[in-house]
Amino acid sequence: MNEEPTLVVSKIRNGTVIDHIPAGKALDILSVLGIAGKEGLRIAVLMNVESKKLGKKDIIKIEGKRLSPQDVSAIALIAPTATINIIEDFAVVEKYKVTVPNIVVDVLACPNPTCISNKKGELVRTRFKLVSGNPLKLQCEYCGTIISGDEVVKFVIKRK
Amino acid sequence: MKSSFYQHDVLSILDFSREDLELLFGYAERMEKSIDTKLSLLFGKMVALAFFEPSTRTRLSFEVAAKRLGADVISITGEESLSISKGESLADTIRMLDTYSDLIVIRHRYEGAAKYAAEIARHPVINAGDGKQHHPTQAMIDLYTVKKLFGTVDGLNYGILGDLRYGRASTSFIFSLTLFKPKKVYLISPESLRVREEVLHVLKERGVVYEERRSLGDVIEELDVLYVIRIQRERIPDPIEYEKVKGSYKVTLDLLKRAKKELKILHPLPKVDEIDERIDNTPHAAYFIQAKYGIPVRMALLALIFGVEP
Numbered sequence: 001m002n003e004e005p006t007l008v009v010s011k012i013r014n015g016t017v018i019d020h021i022p023a024g025k026a027l028d029i030l031s032v033l034g035i036a037g038k039e040g041l042r043i044a045v046l047m048n049v050e051s052k053k054l055g056k057k058d059i060i061k062i063e064g065k066r067l068s069p070q071d072v073s074a075i076a077l078i079a080p081t082a083t084i085n086i087i088e089d090f091a092v093v094e095k096y097k098v099t100v101p102n103i104v105v106d107v108l109a110c111p112n113p114t115c116i117s118n119k120k121g122e123l124v125r126t127r128f129k130l131v132s133g134n135p136l137k138l139q140c141e142y143c144g145t146i147i148s149g150d151e152v153v154k155f156v157i158k159r160k
Numbered sequence: 161m162k163s164s165f166y167q168h169d170v171l172s173i174l175d176f177s178r179e180d181l182e183l184l185f186g187y188a189e190r191m192e193k194s195i196d197t198k199l200s201l202l203f204g205k206m207v208a209l210a211f212f213e214p215s216t217r218t219r220l221s222f223e224v225a226a227k228r229l230g231a232d233v234i235s236i237t238g239e240e241s242l243s244i245s246k247g248e249s250l251a252d253t254i255r256m257l258d259t260y261s262d263l264i265v266i267r268h269r270y271e272g273a274a275k276y277a278a279e280i281a282r283h284p285v286i287n288a289g290d291g292k293q294h295h296p297t298q299a300m301i302d303l304y305t306v307k308k309l310f311g312t313v314d315g316l317n318y319g320i321l322g323d324l325r326y327g328r329a330s331t332s333f334i335f336s337l338t339l340f341k342p343k344k345v346y347l348i349s350p351e352s353l354r355v356r357e358e359v360l361h362v363l364k365e366r367g368v369v370y371e372e373r374r375s376l377g378d379v380i381e382e383l384d385v386l387y388v389i390r391i392q393r394e395r396i397p398d399p400i401e402y403e404k405v406k407g408s409y410k411v412t413l414d415l416l417k418r419a420k421k422e423l424k425i426l427h428p429l430p431k432v433d434e435i436d437e438r439i440d441n442t443p444h445a446a447y448f449i450q451a452k453y454g455i456p457v458r459m460a461l462l463a464l465i466f467g468v469e470p
């Protein structure tokens with residue numbers, strides 16, 4: 001990370017840094033990652049720090065956490081500008097930009113109560129198709145329901 | 161060459177093209193000619209009817225269509241579907257029917273149930289209605305009716321009146337019009353029963369000229385086809401909401417005085433009170449003819465899916 005925030009936060013040894021989050025979205029991301037703060041993970045959340053690219057941005061550093069593919073998809077839906085840095089032994093060993101997938105599998109719950117994906121006893125993996133990136137619109141492949149923009153965060157399936 | 165119906169699922173009318181439907185209509189015409197004879201085109205085939213939602217009309221229509229073609233029919237209805245819905249998962253029921261039959265026709269109150277069933281079954285699945293979402297075979301019948309009445313589906317003004325939010329027949333009919341070139345489509349409904357966002361999305365994407373209206377009286381003079389559906393009481397989550405919209409639209413003889421002489425009224429039936437019953441005996445009423453086409457169109461569809469020619 002070459003855009004050093006003015007707030008001093010110690011580096012992490014092993015874990016993940018989520019950078020270039022649009023300002024104000026960090027807490028939404030913690031929420032969709034299922035992080036409430038009681039898990040015992042060492043976490044730094046920087047909000048509204050200066051950024052050359054975005055003006056202001058948020059950053060999340062999580063010690064000892066690797067993201068699943070579903071986690072990354074969920075982050076992309078909320079913070080399409082985010083970059084993920086994998087840290088090992090204080091060094092960035094991998095860095096990539098998130099991309100919004102065309103089909104989002106098993107990341108979002110359908111808001112429609114009579115969608116087959118919400119029927120008890122059926123093992124349906126939810127599947128949403130990206131119909132528009134900006135503004136963000138996703139459509140349930142089973143029932144056709146469209147969810148858009150800021151409401152997407154409400155429907156991310158929370159995982160432990 | 162086998163058509164795009166061959167061994168194919170029928171989940172949404174949008175899975176098909178205009179050419180596909182024209183092929184289907186050609187088959188249906190030929191089926192009409194042999195409507196009173198029992199054919200043996202599907203001899204040895206087993207068709208499973210899985211109606212998890214009460215239905216008489218559509219289920220019987222599929223049953224007659226399959227039997228006229230010489231197929232055997234097994235079905236889950238009424239109490240059986242109730243006991244299944246209590247215990248066994250839909251997935252397990254579909255797996256069972258899939259081993260017993262060559263094709264499954266499903267109706268279910270959950271949107272997406274037919275698609276889910278198609279993902280599980282090896283044999284083709286026909287969606288006979290999934291919640292408020294799709295009813296593709298009804299749309300095939302509706303278009304066939306328009307084609308028979310006007311000689312074409314293109315260039316006409318359509319009014320679609322009623323509970324467009326929860327109506328699957330109206331949704332599929334609207335979708336089906338996007339495969340053709342209607343002149344204009346009026347979507348007429350009470351505010352709370354407006355067509356859903358995803359349906360408007362398809363209309364916009366496919367460049368159909370449409371307009372949303374609150375009152376039939378505003379547009380009645382322009383219409384060639386008026387498609388009416390009842391309020392889908394069983395799908396409105398809140399009974400208070402139902403009370404508010406109950407009886408909020410009705411086609412009356414008075415309104416029809418201002419209509420074109422050629423106006424035809426379609427309705428997927430059953431009707432409740434949205435069409436004055438005195439209209440039944442006028443030349444505008446086309447819904448009984450439409451109902452009659454249910455069997456030849458479904459026969460045509462089954463023949464195409466199994467790859468046999470009438």
Ligand SMILES: [Zn+2]
Nearest residue numbers: 110115140143
């Ligand atoms: Zn859904």
